[in-house]
Amino acid sequence: MLDKALFYFFAAVAVASAVLMVTRRNVVHGAIFLITALLATAGIFLQLRAEFLFIVQIILYVGGIMVLFVFVIMLVNLDVALQQIQFARQKWVALLVALALAGQVGLMFWSSGKMPGQGLPVLTAAAASSLPPNSETVAHSLFESYLLPFEIASVLLLVAMIGAVVMAKKRM
Amino acid sequence: MQATIEFLKLYWAPLLCGVAVVAILPLIAGYIVLVERKLMADMQARLGPMRVGPHGLLQPIADAVKLLIKEDIIPDNADKMVFWLAPVLSVGAALLSLAGLAIGPAFQIAQDINIGILFVVGISAMGIFGIVLGGWASNSHYSLMGALRSSAQLVSYETAAGMALVSALLFTGTLNIKSIVEVQSIEGIWFVMLAPVAFFTYLVASIAETNRAPFDLPEAESELVAGYMTEFSGFRWSLYFLAEYTNMIVVASVATTLFLGGWLRPFASVHGLPGFHLLNFLDLVPTLLLVAIAAYCIVRTPKQPTRVQQMFMLAVAGLCFVVGLVLLAPVVVPIAKPFYAGIHGGFWFILKVSLYIYFFMWLRFTIPRYRFDQLMRLGWHFLIPLSIINVLLVGVALIAGSYFNLHGWGLLLVTTPAAIITLVAALMILAAEKQRDAGHDPNAASDFYAG
Amino acid sequence: MLGADELVINMGPQHPSTHGVLRVKLKLDGERVIGSECIIGYLHRGVEKIAENRTYQQFAPYVDRMDYVAAVSSGLGYCEAVEKLLVAEAPPRARVIRTILTELQRIASHLLWLGTHALDIGALTPLFYCFREREEILKIFEKYCGARLTTHAFRIGGLQYEAYDTFEKDVERFCKDFESRIVEYATLLTENRIWIGRTKGVGILTAADAIAFGVTGPVLRASGVKWDIRKAAPYAAYDQYKFEIPVGTTGDTYDRYLVRMEEMRQSRLICLQAIENIPAGPIMAKVGKVLKPPPGEVYHAIEAPKGEIGYYIVSDGTVMPYRVHIRPPSFINLQAFDRMVRGHLVADVVAIIGTIDIVLGEVDR
Numbered sequence: 001m002l003d004k005a006l007f008y009f010f011a012a013v014a015v016a017s018a019v020l021m022v023t024r025r026n027v028v029h030g031a032i033f034l035i036t037a038l039l040a041t042a043g044i045f046l047q048l049r050a051e052f053l054f055i056v057q058i059i060l061y062v063g064g065i066m067v068l069f070v071f072v073i074m075l076v077n078l079d080v081a082l083q084q085i086q087f088a089r090q091k092w093v094a095l096l097v098a099l100a101l102a103g104q105v106g107l108m109f110w111s112s113g114k115m116p117g118q119g120l121p122v123l124t125a126a127a128a129s130s131l132p133p134n135s136e137t138v139a140h141s142l143f144e145s146y147l148l149p150f151e152i153a154s155v156l157l158l159v160a161m162i163g164a165v166v167m168a169k170k171r172m
Numbered sequence: 173m174q175a176t177i178e179f180l181k182l183y184w185a186p187l188l189c190g191v192a193v194v195a196i197l198p199l200i201a202g203y204i205v206l207v208e209r210k211l212m213a214d215m216q217a218r219l220g221p222m223r224v225g226p227h228g229l230l231q232p233i234a235d236a237v238k239l240l241i242k243e244d245i246i247p248d249n250a251d252k253m254v255f256w257l258a259p260v261l262s263v264g265a266a267l268l269s270l271a272g273l274a275i276g277p278a279f280q281i282a283q284d285i286n287i288g289i290l291f292v293v294g295i296s297a298m299g300i301f302g303i304v305l306g307g308w309a310s311n312s313h314y315s316l317m318g319a320l321r322s323s324a325q326l327v328s329y330e331t332a333a334g335m336a337l338v339s340a341l342l343f344t345g346t347l348n349i350k351s352i353v354e355v356q357s358i359e360g361i362w363f364v365m366l367a368p369v370a371f372f373t374y375l376v377a378s379i380a381e382t383n384r385a386p387f388d389l390p391e392a393e394s395e396l397v398a399g400y401m402t403e404f405s406g407f408r409w410s411l412y413f414l415a416e417y418t419n420m421i422v423v424a425s426v427a428t429t430l431f432l433g434g435w436l437r438p439f440a441s442v443h444g445l446p447g448f449h450l451l452n453f454l455d456l457v458p459t460l461l462l463v464a465i466a467a468y469c470i471v472r473t474p475k476q477p478t479r480v481q482q483m484f485m486l487a488v489a490g491l492c493f494v495v496g497l498v499l500l501a502p503v504v505v506p507i508a509k510p511f512y513a514g515i516h517g518g519f520w521f522i523l524k525v526s527l528y529i530y531f532f533m534w535l536r537f538t539i540p541r542y543r544f545d546q547l548m549r550l551g552w553h554f555l556i557p558l559s560i561i562n563v564l565l566v567g568v569a570l571i572a573g574s575y576f577n578l579h580g581w582g583l584l585l586v587t588t589p590a591a592i593i594t595l596v597a598a599l600m601i602l603a604a605e606k607q608r609d610a611g612h613d614p615n616a617a618s619d620f621y622a623g
Numbered sequence: 624m625l626g627a628d629e630l631v632i633n634m635g636p637q638h639p640s641t642h643g644v645l646r647v648k649l650k651l652d653g654e655r656v657i658g659s660e661c662i663i664g665y666l667h668r669g670v671e672k673i674a675e676n677r678t679y680q681q682f683a684p685y686v687d688r689m690d691y692v693a694a695v696s697s698g699l700g701y702c703e704a705v706e707k708l709l710v711a712e713a714p715p716r717a718r719v720i721r722t723i724l725t726e727l728q729r730i731a732s733h734l735l736w737l738g739t740h741a742l743d744i745g746a747l748t749p750l751f752y753c754f755r756e757r758e759e760i761l762k763i764f765e766k767y768c769g770a771r772l773t774t775h776a777f778r779i780g781g782l783q784y785e786a787y788d789t790f791e792k793d794v795e796r797f798c799k800d801f802e803s804r805i806v807e808y809a810t811l812l813t814e815n816r817i818w819i820g821r822t823k824g825v826g827i828l829t830a831a832d833a834i835a836f837g838v839t840g841p842v843l844r845a846s847g848v849k850w851d852i853r854k855a856a857p858y859a860a861y862d863q864y865k866f867e868i869p870v871g872t873t874g875d876t877y878d879r880y881l882v883r884m885e886e887m888r889q890s891r892l893i894c895l896q897a898i899e900n901i902p903a904g905p906i907m908a909k910v911g912k913v914l915k916p917p918p919g920e921v922y923h924a925i926e927a928p929k930g931e932i933g934y935y936i937v938s939d940g941t942v943m944p945y946r947v948h949i950r951p952p953s954f955i956n957l958q959a960f961d962r963m964v965r966g967h968l969v970a971d972v973v974a975i976i977g978t979i980d981i982v983l984g985e986v987d988r
Contacts, residue, residue, distance in 0.1 A: 001175040028254060028308060035301065055287050055294045063297035067327060070304050074316060133286045135347060216751035385745060386817055389970065540817050541745025543970045 007047055014040035027073050031066065038062050052134040190281045194267060201417040202232030208533050215537045226484035242406030247311050250403070254309040259408045262302025262415035269296040270418060273425045274349045276435045276517035288349035289337060289426065293330075296381075296422055299415060300326050306412070307400035319400035321544055322390035325380055328551040329387075333377035335559035339370035339566045340430045343583075353434035359580040362433035366587045369562045369594045371431045373555055375531075378423035380551065382416060385536035389544050424528040425521075432524045435517030455503045458519045462496035465489075554601055561597050565590035629657070634972070636665050642739065642976065643983025647960075654968050659961050663954075666987040674947035679705050679779060679914045682947065687773035689951065690985040692735055694774045695728035695764070696927040702777045703858055704923035704934035706908075708916040709779070715860070716904040717781035722860040723794060723897045724767070724776055726890040730801070731760040732928035733883045733890075737808060740880075740977035744821050749811055756804050759797050766793070779914060781907035791898045798891050805888060812880070822876035826963040826975040829874060836959045840930025840952050842979060845882045846874030852926040859925075864896045876978040883980075915942055929953055929980050951985040 017037035024030040042057040131137075142150050180187070206221065206228065213220030221228030246255055272292040274280035285291050300323045307319020340363045341347065344355045356362055364371045380387040391399035401412050428434060437454055469489035476482045499519060502512035542550065569590040573583050630651045636644040644665035650658035670689060674682045686701045687694035699721055706712060713721070738753035761771040766787055768776045776782075812818045828838070833846040843850060851868045853861040869885035871878030916938040924933035930952025939945040956979050964975050 002179060026251070028251070028305070032254070032257070032305070051285070051287050052290075055290045059290070059294040059297060063294060063300065063330075064327075067300055067304065067323065070301070070308075071320065071323070074304070074308055074320065135287055135290075212747070216748050217755055218751060385747075388745075537748050538811070539746065539815060540741065540812075540821060542817055543821060543968065545968065546817075546820050 003047065007044065010040045010043040010047070013037075014044070028070070031070050031073060034069070035062055035066050038066065049131055050134050052138050186281050186283055189279060190271060193270060193281060197267065197270070197418060198236070198414055199232070201414050201421075202236060204417050204420075204529065205235075205413075206232050208536075211530070211533050212537050215534075226481045229484075236410070239406050239410040244408065245403075245405045247403050250311045251309050254305050258302050258306035258309055259404065259411035259415070260302075261305065262299050263411045263418070265295055265297075265299035265302065266415045266418035266422060269293075269422050270425075272349070273422065273429070274353075274434070275425070276514055276519075276521050277350065277353075278514035279518060280349070284348065284350065287347045289341065289347050289352065289430065292349075292422060292426055293334065293337065296419060297326075297330060299419065302412070302415065303400050306404065310400070310403035312403060315400050315402050318390045318402075322383060322400060325383070325387060325390065325544075325547060325551070328548060329377045329380035329555070332551060332555035332559045333374055333381060335556070335563055336370040336374035336377060337426070337430060339367045339559070339563050340374075342563070342566055342570055343367070349429055349434075352429055353436060356433045357436055359583070360439075361581050361583070362431065362436070364431040364433075366583055367431070367562070367566055367591070369558070369591050369598075370566070371427070373559045373562065374427055374431065377551075377555060378427060379532060379535065380547070381423060382419045382532075384420070384532055386539050386542050387547055388536075389541055389547065420529055420532060421525065424525040424532075427528055428521060428524040432528075435513075435521040437516065437520055455516065456500070458499040458516060458523075459496045459503075462492045462499065466492035466496065549605075553605060554598070557601055558594065558598050562590075562594045565594055642981060643986075645976070645981070645983055645986070647972070647976070649964075649969070649972060651969065656964050656967055656969065656972060659964050659972075661957055661960055663957070663983070663986050666983045668988065670988045671947055671949065674944055676943060678942045679916070679944065682944070683777075683779065684773065684775045686949070687775055688984060689949065689988055690927065690929065690932070690953070690982045691772060692982050693728050693732040693928045694772060695724050695776050696732075696925065697932060698775060698777045699725050699859065700923065700925040700927065700932050700934050702779050703925065704921055704936050705779045705914070705916065706910075707921045707923050708919065708936060708938055709910055709914065711780055711908050711910050713781040713908055714905045715902045717906045717908075718860040719863075719897055719901050720782060720786055720906070721777055722864075723894055723901075724764070725859065726893045726897075727760050727763060727794070727797075729890045729928045730887050731757045733887050734760075736883065736928075736977075736980045737880075740974075740980075741812060743973045743977045744818070746812065746818070749808055752804065752807060752811075756801060759800070763790075763793050763797065766790075778907065780910035781905070783907070785906060786901070791901065794894055794898050798895050801887075801891050805884065805891075809884065813884070819877060821971075821974060822880060822978075824873075825876045825967060825971050826978055827873060827875045828959055828963050832959065832962055833874065836962070837955045838930070838959050840926070840928070840956065840980075841879055841882045841886060842930065842956050842959070844869060845871035845878040847872055852924055852931055856924075858923075860897065861893075864893050866890075866893050876974055879978050913942060915940060924950070927952055929982065929985070930956055932985075949988060951988065953979070953981040953983075953985040954988075957981055957986055 014037050017033045017040060021030045021033035021037060024033065038057065038061045042054045042062075045051075045057060046054040209231075210220040210228070221231040224231045224234045246252060269292045271281040272285055272288055272295070282291070303326070304319050304323045307315045307317075307322075310316070341352075343359075343363055343366060344352045346352065346355075379385075383391055391401060401409055404412060437457075439454060466489040469485045469492065473482050473485040473489070476485055499515060501508040502510075502515055566587065569583075569586040573586045576586075578585060632649050632651060633646065634649060635646040638645075646662040646665065648660040648662065649656050668688075670685055673685060677685070683698065683701060686697045690697050702713075734753040734757045738750035741749040764774050764776070765771050767790065768774050768784055828842065828846050830847040833843045833848060838846075839850070847870060849868055849870045852858070853866075854868055866889045867885075869882045869889070871882050918938055918940040920935065920937040922933055922935045924931045931950070932952055933950030935946075935948040935950065936944050937946040960975065960979060963979075964972055967975070
């Protein structure tokens, strides 16, 4: 009962924040609503007993990437951007594509109940005590099963960092 | 309705702790400010606040009342919603991270979180938004510059702090706060002795994290940019202040938990080396300390100038004596023995946190401020490489330790060489920096934020 | 919103670190200062014009108000200048007591400089230690002439007040205590990495530039030029005592700090030498009550704590001077500010203003 209430709360906050984020004129307000959307998503992760994902979402997304976004918003002169027309000329095509996507997702939801084996898999929740701590599970899979992709990803990030530093230095 | 009652039956203790902390914390933060002012005065050959209340003890209350009745000024073109939100974010993040900490084995608001330490560190990182949005909402160029500088500093030192914590976490294998202290109890040795370089790195990084001197350029009074807090007056400003002191308590608690043995008494090993039970007389140290303070107050009573101050000194002496008795009870009285862990644990934890915060304050009054580019250079060029090297070497030391089956104090055999090698590496980094400085043209344009 | 292009910002006249009402306009490129302009005059009181309508003795208290931090030195310069005009000389006893008080004033002025300069850079504690010592000196002044800050300690022709009973003992006790105190300040600052990082290489003024700008005092000596009027053209009783002139090498803020610290030590030595042997005798020369110097002009300069303070007095034979012009050290030294601050970061501006040691009362008169 409490679980359901919490889930609906987080979901409502996430959806509302997302909608508000794309409709705000003021970019900083949009960034704040993105933060609340990400926090709500983290809450949903916590509900799914993925506590490591919850805290990593907060540390990395909210504490790292959103800080970067906010920095950029404040350092870049946005007046020019705000003068331009907000929506591009392709808005009818965009509307069509959005409706098509919404239709597909709706079909998936509808069919998972009606036709067995189709659409979303319906899983039963595991008992909380039988789950190993999320951090350990993630650590085991990262460092045992998926070690090579992990290392490649870290090298990729290193390359990106060096590239950023080089590009920033060149402007001096 | 039924669910609510179930919830309350399960979680009434943490909820009560939470309410108590949120209610008392502003008062505690106020008194920490008073302690800082008195310490500052002592180190500067003066007396500090003496007027309001005996020996200035009601000063925080006077300050709080003054701030509450001050006019709330909002700059003209400021964004009102963000202006309101920014201090709330700062304080909220600080208080929420306080929830994950355990003051003694009995007092923890969010109990038994799997990701304990990570939770505390992650949520306190959200306080950065309070600073950045506060500086932006002030609609002042200087506030924004100060806010961006402050948050750049915070972000840079977070990495070093995190790596330092990782070095200590290598010994525990878990992120749960109570388990971390338990491991230190089982091994019989505090992690500060196993990973001293990590402790030092975390010490320096935590000073930068809380914007304290010598890293307080963004909020210094004699600088051109008066900082992100400029436009906030009255209670909004006091919220920022509360957030800063709460952050200090949080980082001190994290360092105490991870490095200084949490709520363990020194040499309190249960499963450790033989002969440790001889040191059980240290259980009496809390009581002796408080009785000594009470005796000192009684001795100084006749020397007080006014009657009010004399009564006050006697009252303090009485209070210390009572607390000393409460601390003595679990040790000698058999009925009270189950409360030993809770009461003594709380005492030792608070003592260690106080010592850590005392060190912060001591540093603030002693050394000058770093300039911003020197600050960033210290973080990026010195602390981060040092902490990464430390993680590597501690990992190697641990593997060697488990190969030779070392435990507890035996681990010192492998971690001390690791610490020495890290120190040598640190000295090499410093020498390389000096050489680079000597060949560096001081007047060349350089990126201020790049450090 | 925050570009990296040129920006002109204004600092002062109300600012905690400009040591008075100084207004500085800084032209920044990002974070670096590429130009500056000092706008002064906020404390101009027309002292030189007032001098034309006061007798020589009546004008003496006015000179205290210019460099209010080191009033005794300013008074010494003025009294000696008028004595030069009158072709009179203060008796030996008066000269020695003048020397002692002036050297104590030098220590007091440097102590105030040290405390405020350290405070600007972020060291909160030296200020209180320095003021604790300054308090002792001001107590001596108060016992001697009744005032702490604007002392008007000297008279034209000598002294008005005899040294009070415990004068030598007080000065000796202060000098003995002061030795360990200087060690305290040095321990806090001299070898401190952060202090060195904030002051070394900051605000470099080369010797050639210093001479070209007419800079005097510790700023000049820190740039490597060994010039001190106490040695070059001794006045009062300075030729009787042995002391060193500290000279720096690079002319950066750290050198100026070291030079002033050493000057405090040397002043202490001068005081100790002086109180050993204060000659007996009269304290006032025979100059008469109404001073009417013969027509003529004189320029007399002494080494004030901040530099060379010069008095140019033109007399037309009447009781009031025809013209008094004062050459204030802070005013001339401030000209070098622009040269010192270029290329540095904004955070260094405060350190550089502090290191020149200006007093706006002197700059504006």
